Amino acid sequence: MAPIDSPYVPASEDGDPAETAEWLESLDYVLERKGAQRASQLLSLLDEAAYRHGVELPFTATTPYINTIPEDKQPRYPGNRELERRIKSIIRWNAMAMVVRANRDLDGIGGHISTFASSATLYEVASNHFLRGKGEAYSGDQVYFQGHASPGMYARAYMEDRLTEEELVHFRRELSEQRGLSSYPHPWLMPDFWEFPTVSMGLAPIMAIYQARFNRYLSDRGIKETSGQHVWAFLGDGECDEPETLGAISLASREQLDNLIFVINCNLQRLDGPVRGNGKIIQELEGIFRGAGWNVIKVIWGGDWDPLLEQDNAGLLARRMMEAVDGEYQKYVVSSGKFIRDNFFGKYPELLDMVANYSDEKLRKLRRGGHDPEKVYAAYKSAVECEGRPTVILAKTIKGYGLGEGGEGRNVTHQQKKLNEDELREFRSRFGIPISDERVADAPFYRPPAGSPEMKYLRERREELGGPVPCRIDHPVKLEVPRLSDYEKTLSKIVSKEDDDKSTLATTMGFIRLLGDLLRDKKIGKFIVPIVPDESRTFGMDGLFRQVGIYSHIGQIYEPVDSDQLAYYKEAKNGQLLEEGITEAGSMSSFIAAGTAYSTHGVNMIPMFIFYSMFGFQRIGDLIWAAADARAKGFLLGGTAGRTTLNGEGLQHQDGHSLLNAMAFPTVRAYDPAYTYEIAVIVFDGLRRMYEDDETLMYYLTLENENYTMPPMPRGVEDGIIQGMYRLRTEEAVRPRAHVRLLGSGAILRDVLRAQRILSEQFRVSSDVWSVTSYTQLRRDAQDARRWNMLHPEEEPRQSYLEQQFADVEGPVVAASDYVRSVAEQIDPWVPGGLCALGTDGMGRSASRAELRRFFEVDAESIAVAALYQLHQRDVFDAACVAKAIKQLGIDPDKPNPMLV
Ligand SMILES: Cc1ncc(C[n+]2csc(CCOP(=O)(O)OP(=O)(O)O)c2C)c(N)n1
Numbered sequence: 001m002a003p004i005d006s007p008y009v010p011a012s013e014d015g016d017p018a019e020t021a022e023w024l025e026s027l028d029y030v031l032e033r034k035g036a037q038r039a040s041q042l043l044s045l046l047d048e049a050a051y052r053h054g055v056e057l058p059f060t061a062t063t064p065y066i067n068t069i070p071e072d073k074q075p076r077y078p079g080n081r082e083l084e085r086r087i088k089s090i091i092r093w094n095a096m097a098m099v100v101r102a103n104r105d106l107d108g109i110g111g112h113i114s115t116f117a118s119s120a121t122l123y124e125v126a127s128n129h130f131l132r133g134k135g136e137a138y139s140g141d142q143v144y145f146q147g148h149a150s151p152g153m154y155a156r157a158y159m160e161d162r163l164t165e166e167e168l169v170h171f172r173r174e175l176s177e178q179r180g181l182s183s184y185p186h187p188w189l190m191p192d193f194w195e196f197p198t199v200s201m202g203l204a205p206i207m208a209i210y211q212a213r214f215n216r217y218l219s220d221r222g223i224k225e226t227s228g229q230h231v232w233a234f235l236g237d238g239e240c241d242e243p244e245t246l247g248a249i250s251l252a253s254r255e256q257l258d259n260l261i262f263v264i265n266c267n268l269q270r271l272d273g274p275v276r277g278n279g280k281i282i283q284e285l286e287g288i289f290r291g292a293g294w295n296v297i298k299v300i301w302g303g304d305w306d307p308l309l310e311q312d313n314a315g316l317l318a319r320r321m322m323e324a325v326d327g328e329y330q331k332y333v334v335s336s337g338k339f340i341r342d343n344f345f346g347k348y349p350e351l352l353d354m355v356a357n358y359s360d361e362k363l364r365k366l367r368r369g370g371h372d373p374e375k376v377y378a379a380y381k382s383a384v385e386c387e388g389r390p391t392v393i394l395a396k397t398i399k400g401y402g403l404g405e406g407g408e409g410r411n412v413t414h415q416q417k418k419l420n421e422d423e424l425r426e427f428r429s430r431f432g433i434p435i436s437d438e439r440v441a442d443a444p445f446y447r448p449p450a451g452s453p454e455m456k457y458l459r460e461r462r463e464e465l466g467g468p469v470p471c472r473i474d475h476p477v478k479l480e481v482p483r484l485s486d487y488e489k490t491l492s493k494i495v496s497k498e499d500d501d502k503s504t505l506a507t508t509m510g511f512i513r514l515l516g517d518l519l520r521d522k523k524i525g526k527f528i529v530p531i532v533p534d535e536s537r538t539f540g541m542d543g544l545f546r547q548v549g550i551y552s553h554i555g556q557i558y559e560p561v562d563s564d565q566l567a568y569y570k571e572a573k574n575g576q577l578l579e580e581g582i583t584e585a586g587s588m589s590s591f592i593a594a595g596t597a598y599s600t601h602g603v604n605m606i607p608m609f610i611f612y613s614m615f616g617f618q619r620i621g622d623l624i625w626a627a628a629d630a631r632a633k634g635f636l637l638g639g640t641a642g643r644t645t646l647n648g649e650g651l652q653h654q655d656g657h658s659l660l661n662a663m664a665f666p667t668v669r670a671y672d673p674a675y676t677y678e679i680a681v682i683v684f685d686g687l688r689r690m691y692e693d694d695e696t697l698m699y700y701l702t703l704e705n706e707n708y709t710m711p712p713m714p715r716g717v718e719d720g721i722i723q724g725m726y727r728l729r730t731e732e733a734v735r736p737r738a739h740v741r742l743l744g745s746g747a748i749l750r751d752v753l754r755a756q757r758i759l760s761e762q763f764r765v766s767s768d769v770w771s772v773t774s775y776t777q778l779r780r781d782a783q784d785a786r787r788w789n790m791l792h793p794e795e796e797p798r799q800s801y802l803e804q805q806f807a808d809v810e811g812p813v814v815a816a817s818d819y820v821r822s823v824a825e826q827i828d829p830w831v832p833g834g835l836c837a838l839g840t841d842g843m844g845r846s847a848s849r850a851e852l853r854r855f856f857e858v859d860a861e862s863i864a865v866a867a868l869y870q871l872h873q874r875d876v877f878d879a880a881c882v883a884k885a886i887k888q889l890g891i892d893p894d895k896p897n898p899m900l901v
């Protein structure tokens with residue numbers, strides 16, 4: 001039987017060895033005389049001829065379980081191995097000590113030792129020879145560090161004199177007076193250090209892919225030359241189970257992103273145990289990445305295996321390597337040399353002979369590729385030199401390497417945070433750290449003296465590579481932006497024509513027209529990055545195809561089917577629109593790359609990502625959270641918003657809660673505008689705050705697809721629109737019986753206005769109607785004022801914007817929106833007597849808008865009834881009066897509660 005997951009027939013099963021030998025000799029001859037290229041050509045011709053004759057070759061997505069780069073193709077190691085080893089050992093020690101001490105000082109504070117222990121060589125070779133700093137022109141590499149390996153990054157920064165001992169002592173003490181080091185890579189907490197948040201697994205790889213593509217975009221559009229920059233993503237093998245990790249890899253090969261390198265630390269373990277105990281994660285990943293067109297480099301065995309592989313003419317060792325599964329490889333880590341001899345080599349007598357003169361100790365110490373700097377260097381060099389394809393390096397390592405009894409290779413190692421005195425001593429001795437027996441129990445940090453060869457070497461290497469990594473540049477990058485007053489003409493294009501009932505439009509169209517004009521703006525036009533996941537036509541933005549072009553690195557090599565049309569599908573190398581296809585996660589990753597370009601590239605880019613609002617915060621909320629952590633700026637536009645406004649699509653499309661999700665994101669200002677002028681005001685406010693005033697924000701605007709009359713902007717409402725509400729219309733009833741306050745948002749504002757008329761005409765109730773653009777902003781401001789007042793009880797209390805607005809008007813407050821009631825209920829604590837919120841709680845339905853609004857009880861009639869009931873509760877109306885109104889307005893009092901059906 002062939003070895004598992006290998007298409008190769010082992011020599012032992014060969015039916016005609018003499019014939020095989022002849023063929024192999026011919027191959028040797030060609031290789032010797034004509035070289036590898038000719039051999040490859042002949043083999044592919046043979047392959048093709050065999051195929052034509054109906055010979056079925058097994059599908060080979062994988063190669064044998066040995067290193068991709070053979071020993072004789074390994075370049076010379078350019079560094080000082082001995083100094084690098086000493087530096088690495090010290091970094092290992094400090095990283096471990098940092099976690100151990102943090103947990104001694106505060107039990108349960110957490111941290112990870114074993115992840116970096118397994119990947120120290122991967123990082124150190126990269127840091128000494130490859131990862132380039134930003135230099136003077138933001139010209140360096142962009143590096144995504146595996147989140148759980150952060151202690152190693154801090155330990156190196158300490159060696160590089162970028163962090164102090166005090167800071168190391170305060171690892172994970174982010175609230176201490178002395179700056180504490182953040183648990184994981186969080187630019188939000190360490191804005192001059194970390195660039196990319198990575199700890200939510202699976203996000204780093206997809207963000208890295210789109211970052212690499214965005215770098216190309218910047219070059220292709222002539223905005224910034226990025227051709228010398230690489231994007232590196234250091235990942236875990238367990239992390240590859242996240243759908244986001246592998247979900248976008250075909251984009252990277254399709255776009256020929258040879259500026260992208262994945263380094264997957266294959267320590268064969270994740271948190272609970274083996275990643276693939278019964279299989280081999282490296283082979284599985286190789287097959288996937290090769291299938292997707294990546295350059296795959298496997299770094300499985302260290303150099304001390306080379307002499308054994310050299311002798312392996314019959315391929316028996318390679319076969320045995322392929323046979324053993326990861327669960328067994330993990331077991332060898334914790335086993336004696338004798339066990340390895342008996343169990344691994346002992347399977348075949350020939351292999352036992354091969355290692356007959358190896359001591360047990362030597363067998364136990366045979367290294368894995370990811371712990372061998374020469375093998376790792378060879379892989380990196382080959383990766384940066386690879387052209388036309390992205391590279392993934394699959395490096396086999398040991399989780400918890402060097403921790404010995406303290407966790408090396410054990411299933412519990414991921415959670416290991418404490419070492420006892422013996423384990424510390426053992427670790428110290430194994431890595432030769434100059435700390436005495438007396439002091440070792442305290443786990444002191446160690447840094448060689450300033451003028452020592454280690455410190456000199458370290459500094460020189462980083463200088464040569466252009467500066468420190470990781471490093472985030474935190475200077476403001478200003479961009480002058482236009483004002484709304486410069487856009488009077490646009491404003492007139494997005495409101496309805498007076499005296500023309502047919503002049504209606506949807507807020508989506510209003511936004512798209514504004515975007516069309518902004519893209520022509522001399523100050524900011526070229527920096528806007530419109531991003532759309534295959535919904536341009538839904539949002540009516542297909543006109544942009546022609547206006548700015550769809551970005552494609554290779555341009556357009558076909559004549560588009562609609563080339564005779566005005567808005568034809570124009571792809572271009574300098575295209576501006578990122579038409580991402582159906583991937584909200586990919587689009588969000590592009591948003592992050594563009595929205596952080598001010599710090600990664602020193603140029604303000606303005607992403608405007610428009611998507612189905614249902615598939616935004618709900619579906620890719622974790623990426624939006626990462627964007628907030630990364631201090632991204634830009635506009636998120638939730639199209640087809642509103643549970644009843646997007647009426648025909650049914651419950652999986654109808655968004656009635658993205659605003660509820662959005663409220664939890666501190667840097668997101670979320671708005672639910674009703675009119676196009678509100679959109680314009682919000683967009684210009686955002687442009688100024690983010691790009692001129694350097695506020696770290698993202699804007700979320702819901703956009704709706706219901707056409708209605710868009711009135712011109714009344715005077716003096718701009719501030720209210722931005723703060724979250726303004727009074728739109730007051731209607732005094734004839735001989736009024738009462739007064740109410742009605743709040744409306746989005747498309748439901750029109751039902752609120754209709755309710756105002758019903759109340760006045762049919763029930764003699766006067767009212768004020770307010771357009772509420774953002775309950776969340778109102779609440780944040782009100783909360784802030786309340787908190788300040790509480791903490792400053794002796795001072796003149798502050799009044800929030802919301803309280804100021806309500807100061808001079810009376811009456812109950814009824815709010816209605818196309819979102820769940822909790823969105824409006826956010827302001828309840830500041831409404832005297834409480835707020836009655838109507839909303840669209842429940843599962844959506846496909847029906848007419850009118851039917852849906854009645855179903856969810858947010859139509860004008862339902863709003864009027866709610867207002868009357870509020871008045872009844874305040875003894876203005878009696879119960880019979882409300883019951884009569886319910887009847888009069890045609891509402892079925894026994895209809896089912898929409899929240900439950
Ligand atoms: C999305 C997400 N889910 C779960 C976790 C919790 N978690 C942290 S590390 C880890 C295991 C990591 O395994 P691997 O990717 O193999 O990394 P290693 O530490 O082995 O290098 C898990 C499950 C997380 N950080 N992110």
Ligand SMILES: [Mg+2]
Pocket residue numbers: 236237238265266267268269270275399
């Ligand atoms: Mg792992």
